[in-house]
Amino acid sequence: MEADLCGSGPRRDAYGRKWSRAAAGPRGGPVTHLPNDIEVVECAEYDHIEIDTALWLNDAHQIVLNSEIDGRDILRANFRKGVLRLQATSYVGVIPLNEHVVVRVKPRVPIANLTRMVIETGHTVLALSAFREYSGRGTADDWAMDLYTDALLDYADELVDSGLQREYERRASEGHFPHGRIDFKRTMQRFGARGIPNKAAYSWFERTVDTSLNRCVKAAMEAVHAHLVKAKDKPRKGDRGRIARLAGQLLAFEEVAHDPDYRFLDDPQVLGLTPLPDPRAYYRPILDLSVLILRGVGIALDLGGADVKLGSLLIDTNKLFENFVRVTLSKHAARHGWPVDVLDGNTDGKVNLYDVPDPLPAPLGTPLQALATRDPGKAQPDIVLRAADGTFLLIAEVKNTAHGKHADADDVLPERGEVEQAVTYALRYGRPLTLLIHPWIKGTKGLVYVGRVRSVDVYDYRLDLSSEEHIDESLAVMANTIYSLAGLPIQIPTSG
Structure with a gap:
């Protein structure tokens, strides 16, 4: 059960941020039992956040919420074990909940360089007016x-x-109308010794920007x-x-x-x-x-640092991981001359999910009209490899989930819902195998064979992004593995 985190009536708190009250009940009720200082709460993506409800609910059971995060799936209110709690989502960064609470959400998977991923994909970040400190790194x-x-x-x-x-800056001049302080020594040297009685050397201080x-x-x-x-x-x-x-x-x-x-x-x-x-x-x-x-120094999006203060930048890591894998694979394919197009199944690579057979089935004696006649649905894998003749060679689903993080075993099955989606897409695209791509958490790195669902082999690739030093190597290995899974011919390097 989830509460609606919607608000209205933007106001300014003591720190200049906008905030609003939300939820049912009379508006404008006072907030009680709130401290004067700001509480900072640390958590990872999708963690439940232990925050005293008095810090984000008032006596009228209204949620006191920063209006900048209104209507966005950034924090959720839900019941867990009978207690109303807040839960983080896939957004990482510094989130000002209201004038009393700041939530710092870290990625739940080891991602070494968020900045590089954002830059290479052109991924949009959500800017908030609340300030946080960043490190400078690389080139701007x-x-x-x-x-x-x-x-x-x-x-x-x-x-x-x-x-x-x-600042006050000293100025000096000479003339018939002195002001400020007269420099007697210089006046005598410059004018007195020459018999000029009506000129003087003088100085004064002037304010300047x-x-x-x-x-x-x-x-x-x-x-x-x-x-x-x-x-x-x-x-x-x-x-x-x-x-x-x-x-x-x-x-x-x-x-x-x-x-x-x-x-x-x-x-x-x-x-x-x-x-x-x-x-x-x-x-x-x-x-x-x-x-x-x-x-000309760039910015590092990772939490921590004290080089500069900017508005807080929130990153949706689910979309970022998907975009980064697809963009990286597309660049690798272009660089090495793959005879395929790497497509986004949400746009160019999608196909209809349902066919309408002819003749229509008639289990009760009369043909049944197919709903798919009006809406065939869409099969939209995250990555589609399509050959020049239009045939599909491989489909993959990219999931930024942390399966097995708290499991006793190092290697565990992917989430069942993810497998069911990937198998459905493989059947629709007529492929004998399907591929899931996850960020590596623990256990085996690289390609893992999960098993077979009837005629479809299920593979899971666990991409290691935990070390900034080895990211390029990990990405190249992933691309070469996908090339092999697609059944593409072995490439023979040519001399330059």
Whole structure:
């Protein structure tokens, strides 16, 4: 039994996040027994979360929920052993449940490099306004720069609203109308010795925004502007609006000098080696982000890190794992000249699930009209290998499930529902075998023979993504195994 986590009436909490109340009952009831500090709860995908119900239910039995996760299958409320509990789903990342609770959901399977998987597949991440810390890693590509752009624009708005840092800078001049402090020694040397009584050398202090901190931020804004205006294969929706917004922000930095040599990166305050004055502490997030942008450093999506603060990015690992396996196999096939197309069964590779026989069956004496006449259904395997003549050579189902994680045995059967789906697809595509692909948890790595369901052999490939160092090797072995299962001819390497 599941409760509906829907809400209405967005409000702002003490941390600036939107949240709302949900579920049945009168609206606007007070939340009681809630602490002033934020509780952080750690869990893995699909784990039940031990959170005191007083932290997310009010006295009117309304769920106090961040409105950004309303209507999304990110957290579920259900009964377990007679107790109403929350359960995580396939989304990993930092989830602000409400103003009192933050949930950190980690992948339940050992995935070494979420960032690489997201970049290679172009997988969409769900951005929330709640901030979390990330590590900088690798090189900033377009994907990272797109994230940096939105974050920098938001930070720059806050910076302009809060006020740019100003410092007093000493200025010096000479003339008939001195102001500030007169430099008597220099006046005597320059004018007194020459008999000029009506001129003096003087100095004064002037407040200026041309500081190392502001030069750093302006340089990052200029780098983001260059990213937005450059030609892209797939420009993002709203880039024109971002350019206009950035142009308006740059007006506030007109008096800040351009430093092409980035000499401001030698400033310990810019790098965070020296703390900022308390009144200017709001500069720290935008400075950290600006340094990453100017150094061209990418972002690591794995939980943990303290290089930069960005909005929390949630990743649906079920879709990510499926997309990553299919995209990797497709790239490998193209690179090695496979005589097949690697298709997504949800789109190009799907076929009708039901046929309508002729003549129709008549078990009661009169032919029965087939429902499939109006709706033949769809068979949609995650991966379909199709030859040039249109024949199907292999179908595979990709499942990001953690079967056997808590089992005593190292090797256990796949979930029955997954096998039944894969066997049904094999029969529909006329194949003598079917393949499941799972992330490896424990036990045997690589290809496992499960058994035979009547005429269909069932295989399970357990892909090891636990080590970032060996991911490429694991993917190549998987691709070669699938090539063999499809019955394709042995490829003989040719000399270049």
